[in-house]
Amino acid sequence: xxxxxxxDLLDLIECLxxxxxxxxxxxxxxxxxxxxxxxRLAQYVGYDLPQVAQSLDTLITAGLLRRSPNATHPAQLxxxxxxxxxxxxxxxxxxxxxxxxxxxxVLQALKQRPPLRRSGGVESEPVAGAQPVTPTREVxxx
Amino acid sequence: xPDPDLVKTGxxxxxxxxxxxxxxxxxxxxxxxxxxxxxxxxxxxVYRGARQFNEPGVxxxxxxxxxxxxxDAALFGWDLGELERxxxxxxIFTTRQLFQQELQQADSPLLAEAAxxxxxxxxxxxxxxxxxxxxxxxxxxxxxxxxxxxxxxxTAMLALESTFADPAAARAPEEFVADTIVRLSIEPxxxxxxxxxxxxxxxxxxxxxxxxxxxxxxGQGLEVYRRVQAPRSLERERGAAFDPTSRVATGIPGLxxxxxxxxxxxxxxxxxxxxxxxxxxxxxxFIAEGARRGEKSLMVTLDEPPAQVLRNAHSIGIDLQSxxxxxxxxxWYEPPQEFEIDRHFAQIEAIVExxxxxxxxxxxxxxxxxxxxxxxxxFRDFFHAIVALMKEHQxxxxxxxxxxxxxxxxxMMGEFKVSSLVDNIILMNWxxxxxxxxxxxxxxxxxxxxTSRTTHECEITNGQGMKVLPRPIxxxxxVVPFAGYFGLIxxxxxxRSTVGPEVP
Numbered sequence: 001x002x003x004x005x006x007x008d009l010l011d012l013i014e015c016l017x018x019x020x021x022x023x024x025x026x027x028x029x030x031x032x033x034x035x036x037x038x039x040r041l042a043q044y045v046g047y048d049l050p051q052v053a054q055s056l057d058t059l060i061t062a063g064l065l066r067r068s069p070n071a072t073h074p075a076q077l078x079x080x081x082x083x084x085x086x087x088x089x090x091x092x093x094x095x096x097x098x099x100x101x102x103x104x105x106v107l108q109a110l111k112q113r114p115p116l117r118r119s120g121g122v123e124s125e126p127v128a129g130a131q132p133v134t135p136t137r138e139v140x141x142x
Numbered sequence: 143x144p145d146p147d148l149v150k151t152g153x154x155x156x157x158x159x160x161x162x163x164x165x166x167x168x169x170x171x172x173x174x175x176x177x178x179x180x181x182x183x184x185x186x187x188v189y190r191g192a193r194q195f196n197e198p199g200v201x202x203x204x205x206x207x208x209x210x211x212x213x214d215a216a217l218f219g220w221d222l223g224e225l226e227r228x229x230x231x232x233x234i235f236t237t238r239q240l241f242q243q244e245l246q247q248a249d250s251p252l253l254a255e256a257a258x259x260x261x262x263x264x265x266x267x268x269x270x271x272x273x274x275x276x277x278x279x280x281x282x283x284x285x286x287x288x289x290x291x292x293x294x295x296x297t298a299m300l301a302l303e304s305t306f307a308d309p310a311a312a313r314a315p316e317e318f319v320a321d322t323i324v325r326l327s328i329e330p331x332x333x334x335x336x337x338x339x340x341x342x343x344x345x346x347x348x349x350x351x352x353x354x355x356x357x358x359x360x361g362q363g364l365e366v367y368r369r370v371q372a373p374r375s376l377e378r379e380r381g382a383a384f385d386p387t388s389r390v391a392t393g394i395p396g397l398x399x400x401x402x403x404x405x406x407x408x409x410x411x412x413x414x415x416x417x418x419x420x421x422x423x424x425x426x427x428f429i430a431e432g433a434r435r436g437e438k439s440l441m442v443t444l445d446e447p448p449a450q451v452l453r454n455a456h457s458i459g460i461d462l463q464s465x466x467x468x469x470x471x472x473x474w475y476e477p478p479q480e481f482e483i484d485r486h487f488a489q490i491e492a493i494v495e496x497x498x499x500x501x502x503x504x505x506x507x508x509x510x511x512x513x514x515x516x517x518x519x520x521f522r523d524f525f526h527a528i529v530a531l532m533k534e535h536q537x538x539x540x541x542x543x544x545x546x547x548x549x550x551x552x553x554m555m556g557e558f559k560v561s562s563l564v565d566n567i568i569l570m571n572w573x574x575x576x577x578x579x580x581x582x583x584x585x586x587x588x589x590x591x592x593t594s595r596t597t598h599e600c601e602i603t604n605g606q607g608m609k610v611l612p613r614p615i616x617x618x619x620x621v622v623p624f625a626g627y628f629g630l631i632x633x634x635x636x637x638r639s640t641v642g643p644e645v646p
Contacts, residue, residue, distance in 0.1 A: 030207040031235035035244075035252050040237060068251045075240050078252045 152190025155366030165346035174326035245290025355484035393431025415570025596636030
């Protein structure tokens with residue numbers, strides 16, 4: 001898939017803005033129903049806990065991930081929401097990103113995107129000289 | 143005692159060994175080293191439950207990713223993704239510590255997930271001995287886990303890893319707590335390997351003891367073959383025919399007269415002789431005679447592939463292909479390399495039960511001996527089992543056996559100690575007269591029938607097959623009484639020149 005098409009997919013999905021978002025999504029793509037404590041999840045994906053917490057919120061807010069309602073329980077059940085409106089685009093992106101080269105290409109595309117305004121916590125640094133990509137509404141091929 | 147509520151595993155051959163299935167609610171421990179098939183067994187248990195028995199299930203994974211499990215299951219034709227979408231299966235990735243903790247909590251989200259789909263079966267993949275995970279007493283920790291599973295009324299299968307370096311794992315403390323233990327192993331046989339499965343214990347029901355063979359078959363899953371020695375139904379033991387009137391024609395001109403009109407129905411006949419003595423020709427004529435009478439016959443060939451058997455039959459005027467096409471003959475070939483005797487027997491058993499032959503030929507018994515080891519108990523056990531199978535189904539069976547001695551026989555069966563299991567023995571010999579080896583046939587044993595044990599000349603003619611030649615000189619020779627010889631049991635009797643005065 002060309003960088004242009006990856007950029008288009010990211011525009012359609014909108015919510016992904018940093019590598020941790022992508023890697024968490026990839027983790028849940030492989031483990032669509034995971035019952036874990038967040039520290040362990042952070043170890044699995046290899047990011048700091050605050051960053052993972054931020055990305056989890058992003059994915060849940062975007063409707064890509066569901067979390068068990070009992071927030072007081074030390075472990076949470078995370079379920080990838082395959083039926084979300086973004087599901088088709090997310091699947092296309094993850095099929096690309098599950099290979100090493102594809103993941104690197106998506107990360108590169110993420111770096112070139114303008115920063116998303118988040119409610120708080122960690123925010124990606126803007127990449128100098130990045131050109132905004134005009135979103136298209138067609139479903140791209142994987 | 144009421145019949146237990148048994149959970150059918152749905153795995154081919156396993157429920158037969160478990161005498162119907164696993165008592166509902168049992169905690170089943172599946173032990174074995176890496177690569178023995180624990181995951182396949184557990185996943186198939188849950189898959190079959192959801193697919194065939196309307197029992198939703200949960201698979202708990204600690205190390206394997208769900209997508210890989212789904213991919214691997216697809217090789218067996220199991221669509222786990224479809225079951226998930228239909229709400230009949232959940233794959234949950236977690237850690238061992240969490241799993242252990244959650245089972246001790248009544249409001250566990252993990253258990254709520256199982257309850258949401260009404261799960262009746264659970265498979266936990268990759269349990270290790272619990273002290274490694276909890277730092278506590280292994281037996282006690284496993285007991286807590288088992289109690290949690292009992293509370294949920296799940297029939298749970300837990301794959302417990304044992305290592306090559308830790309043979310003591312086979313007696314893990316968890317085994318004392320579990321209700322059912324299934325031990326999987328891989329053992330080297332020559333340069334091949336054989337998978338085996340043993341139900342070590344199972345509370346609440348009976349099961350077949352011993353190590354049974356199994357295979358992991360692409361597109362199918364596990365196929366378990368009950369060990370050949372395991373007793374079958376009592377009917378099989380009682381199956382020997384008691385029919386003193388019916389005879390099964392041999393198909394060899396001149397032979398029926400020597401065996402009182404034919405073999406008994408469901409009798410076992412051994413034809414012994416060196417290679418080339420005419421055993422396979424006799425077998426083909428026996429099968430052809432059945433086809434001529436409209437009787438179904440099974441021919442198991444281990445030494446020659448079907449094309450060669452068909453050619454051989456054609457050379458003695460038998461159109462075996464035509465009989466096969468008419469459904470009168472089932473020709474089954476299995477090359478003897480890397481023989482798995484339990485599986486082989488299960489296949490013969492299935493053919494006999496489905497095809498229902500009246501006659502059978504096994505060519506040859508000595509090939510089993512060379513694969514299993516003639517002196518081994520397994521060979522005798524196999525032969526005993528196949529004889530019992532044929533008798534139960536009233537199949538008149540002929541077994542060829544190659545004796546290595548070219549001229550004469552010092553022993554009928556050599557190191558194959560099975561002659562006591564057979565009803566009839568026919569010896570095929572070469573006799574060297576002048577510059578020619580001529581075929582000789584002796585009926586050495588006919589159980590429950592008289593036999594003269596005289597040696598007859600045979601002839602095999604191209605396009606016609608074998609026939610036993612008449613013995614016109616027999617009447618001309620006087621029968622000399624034992625008293626006319628000395629050294630009768632010394633293997634070299636000599637005839638007295640004259641019979642002396644009668645001794646009172």
